[in-house]
Amino acid sequence: xxxxxxxxxxxxxxxxxxxxxxxxxxxxxxxxxxxxxxxxxxxxxxxxxxxxxxxxxxxxxxxxxxxxxxxxxxxxxxxxxxxxxxxxxxxxxxxxxxxxxxxxxxxxxxxxxxxxxxxxxxxxxxxxxxxxxxxxxxxxxxxxxxxxxxxxxxxxxxxxxxxxxxxxxxxxxxxxxxxxxxxxxxxxxxxxxxxxxxxxxxxxxxxxxxxxxxxxxxxxxxxxxxxxxxxxxxxxxxxxxxxxxxxxxxxxxxxxxxxxxxxxxxxxxxxxxxxxxxxxxxxxxxxxxxxxxxxxxxxxxxxxxxxxxxxxxxxxxxxxxxxxxxxxxxxxxxxxxxxxxxxxxxxxxxxxxxxxxxxxxxxxxxxxxxxxxxxxxxxxxxxxxxxxxxxxxxxxxxxxxxxxxxxxxxxxxxxxxxxxxxxxxxxxxxxxxxxxxxxxxxxxxxxxxx
Amino acid sequence: xxxxxxxxxxxxxxxxxxxxxxxxxxxxxxxxxxxxxxxxxxxxxxxxxxxxxxxxxxxxxxxxxxxxxxxxxxxxxxxxxxxxxxxxxxxxxxxxxxxxxxxxxxxxxxxxxxxxxxxxxxxxxxxxxxxxxxxxxxxxxxxxxxxxxxxxxxxxxxxxxxxxxxxxxxxxxxxxxxxxxxxxxxxxxxx
Numbered sequence: 001x002x003x004x005x006x007x008x009x010x011x012x013x014x015x016x017x018x019x020x021x022x023x024x025x026x027x028x029x030x031x032x033x034x035x036x037x038x039x040x041x042x043x044x045x046x047x048x049x050x051x052x053x054x055x056x057x058x059x060x061x062x063x064x065x066x067x068x069x070x071x072x073x074x075x076x077x078x079x080x081x082x083x084x085x086x087x088x089x090x091x092x093x094x095x096x097x098x099x100x101x102x103x104x105x106x107x108x109x110x111x112x113x114x115x116x117x118x119x120x121x122x123x124x125x126x127x128x129x130x131x132x133x134x135x136x137x138x139x140x141x142x143x144x145x146x147x148x149x150x151x152x153x154x155x156x157x158x159x160x161x162x163x164x165x166x167x168x169x170x171x172x173x174x175x176x177x178x179x180x181x182x183x184x185x186x187x188x189x190x191x192x193x194x195x196x197x198x199x200x201x202x203x204x205x206x207x208x209x210x211x212x213x214x215x216x217x218x219x220x221x222x223x224x225x226x227x228x229x230x231x232x233x234x235x236x237x238x239x240x241x242x243x244x245x246x247x248x249x250x251x252x253x254x255x256x257x258x259x260x261x262x263x264x265x266x267x268x269x270x271x272x273x274x275x276x277x278x279x280x281x282x283x284x285x286x287x288x289x290x291x292x293x294x295x296x297x298x299x300x301x302x303x304x305x306x307x308x309x310x311x312x313x314x315x316x317x318x319x320x321x322x323x324x325x326x327x328x329x330x331x332x333x334x335x336x337x338x339x340x341x342x343x344x345x346x347x348x349x350x351x352x353x354x355x356x357x358x359x360x361x362x363x364x365x366x367x368x369x370x371x372x373x374x375x376x377x378x379x380x381x382x383x384x385x386x387x388x389x390x391x392x393x394x395x396x397x398x399x400x401x402x403x404x405x406x407x408x409x410x411x412x413x414x415x416x417x418x419x420x421x422x423x424x425x426x427x428x429x430x431x432x433x434x435x436x437x438x439x440x441x442x443x444x445x446x447x448x449x450x
Numbered sequence: 451x452x453x454x455x456x457x458x459x460x461x462x463x464x465x466x467x468x469x470x471x472x473x474x475x476x477x478x479x480x481x482x483x484x485x486x487x488x489x490x491x492x493x494x495x496x497x498x499x500x501x502x503x504x505x506x507x508x509x510x511x512x513x514x515x516x517x518x519x520x521x522x523x524x525x526x527x528x529x530x531x532x533x534x535x536x537x538x539x540x541x542x543x544x545x546x547x548x549x550x551x552x553x554x555x556x557x558x559x560x561x562x563x564x565x566x567x568x569x570x571x572x573x574x575x576x577x578x579x580x581x582x583x584x585x586x587x588x589x590x591x592x593x594x595x596x597x598x599x600x601x602x603x604x605x606x607x608x609x610x611x612x613x614x615x616x617x618x619x620x621x622x623x624x625x626x627x628x629x630x631x632x633x634x635x636x637x638x639x640x641x
Contacts, residue, residue, distance in 0.1 A: 010618060014618070015603060114559070115597040150600070155613050189500070190501065191540070194539065195597065195598075209500065209536065209541040210497070210536065270603045276604065277603045312559060312598075362558060362598070
């Protein structure tokens with residue numbers, strides 16, 4: 001792409017790039033974030049011990065690398081929180097009769113509203129992702145990998161291609177890497193604007209040059225993935241954590257965070273928050289501590305009413321859950337999900353009907369159209385919410401709206417339908433009065449109080 | 451679902467904003483075909499070249515007309531129906547011409563909480579473009595609401611063509627961005 005791309009760094013007083021980088025809250029992935037010149041191979045090697053973890057990994061047996069990741073107990077940062085080491089062991093091994101082609105794929109289709117962490121890794125520290133992918137490829141003995149980025153990241157594809165070339169020139173990619181006799185190379189692939197391609201099988205279809213429609217599972221990607229071959233798909237942040245694990249050792253990494261929810265993750269804070277941006281923090285810190293103590297609380301001076309804790313697909317939290325420790329298991333136990341780590345803050349003048357309508361519109365727009373419950377259900381939810389929001393709600397509308405999620409949830413090939421239901425169900429449960437007021441008074445309760 | 455509009459055939463009258471007449475644009479240039487072939491050969495299956503090839507065709511034609519899709523299918527040696535299916539599935543493949551500067555305002559939740567609707571209104575006022583309504587009469591601007599651009603922390607945000615991706619866009623910043631477009635500091639669509 002030849003277009004001029006002018007990057008202006010947001011004011012660090014107004015926007016957080018990395019969190020704190022202290023002994024208590026170490027930065028393992030957002031190294032040098034905010035510095036537009038940080039992305040080169042030279043800086044990564046000179047300043048951040050770059051590619052030393054790769055050297056260490058290539059001296060180990062592939063299975064020992066996977067074991068190290070297992071010890072670290074790293075969980076996938078894309079949304080599901082699946083254990084990365086375990087996922088890697090699903091890849092079939094070569095047999096004496098059959099040599100397999102295996103692929104490792106990086107999911108950089110960051111499209112979850114409220115999430116913008118992968119973008120920062122790609123922009124400021126792409127070599128850590130590349131190093132992580134090479135280590136993952138060694139552990140699973142792949143010879144080729146793909147980095148799939150969303151279409152809007154066209155300028156990052158160019159930057160990543162330049163970074164890949166630097167790695168190739170330095171001998172970290174290509175033939176006979178660091179004298180091991182093992183060949184591996186990476187290719188970038190640019191999507192074209194479809195949220196659904198963040199789902200791993202839809203991503204694989206898109207990578208093959210098809211429409212991004214999720215596949216029927218099984219077979220899972222570890223059996224039949226990209227181009228019909230065994231494939232592992234990991235999120236950008238997950239792969240960027242791998243060099244950090246190899247640098248400090250899995251056991252040391254597992255000491256960060258809480259047992260079962262180890263390491264750091266990058267929270268994306270947005271909405272009505274004083275200092276939005278990225279915060280790399282150990283897992284398990286309470287939500288209100290992150291929001292109020294670290295990010296300065298509400299930006300409008302009003303009380304915070306609701307928070308989406310893990311990207312727009314996560315059910316809403318109201319004030320009684322603000323003390324929730326942010327780890328995968330506790331957030332799930334409280335009825336939401338830690339998801340992609342996108343924390344969206346809303347103050348008490350925010351209309352929950354309009355919020356729900358906006359999110360539902362997104363899912364209705366992004367449904368790929370394959371499964372009827374999602375394709376039709378999301379549109380129905382949007383239509384009903386549209387009526388309620390615009391003062392045309394009918395007396396039975398709330399019951400009708402509530403009848404839809406059970407007919408969508410778990411009835412589709414991929415979790416997009418479930419994701420669309422989360423905000424609707426949680427908003428009605430927690431802010432029912434607002435919906436009723438909209439229908440009975442043809443007016444907004446939250447706006448009236450503001 | 452991205453309900454597709456029927457793409458324009460190559461013989462309908464020109465819409466404003468299209469820089470080259472379609473009569474001159476029914477074929478991909480030999481350089482573009484070579485570029486498509488080089489990309490397609492990098493992947494284990496040539497079909498994987500579909501998305502990159504559509505981007506190349508979009509750059510050449512300004513948007514993906516039926517003629518452009520047919521050319522892509524021919525260059526890759528894949529069925530025309532496949533290319534049509536892919537081109538109409540993804541929102542970043544334009545099936546209609548856009549202005550020299552295609553302005554995309556994120557209207558998703560995080561931007562909406564921080565004034566995306568206001569920004570949308572201001573962009574429409576300042577440029578005369580109608581959201582989702584194609585290029586302005588002089589072919590300079592087009593405006594479209596889009597879903598999340600992954601810049602939620604610095605909302606509201608605005609994307610200009612494919613590259614300029616601006617954050618914390620208030621009125622002064624918007625004016626500066628539009629001025630940069632008028633001055634030609636940013637490359638026009640497809641260039």
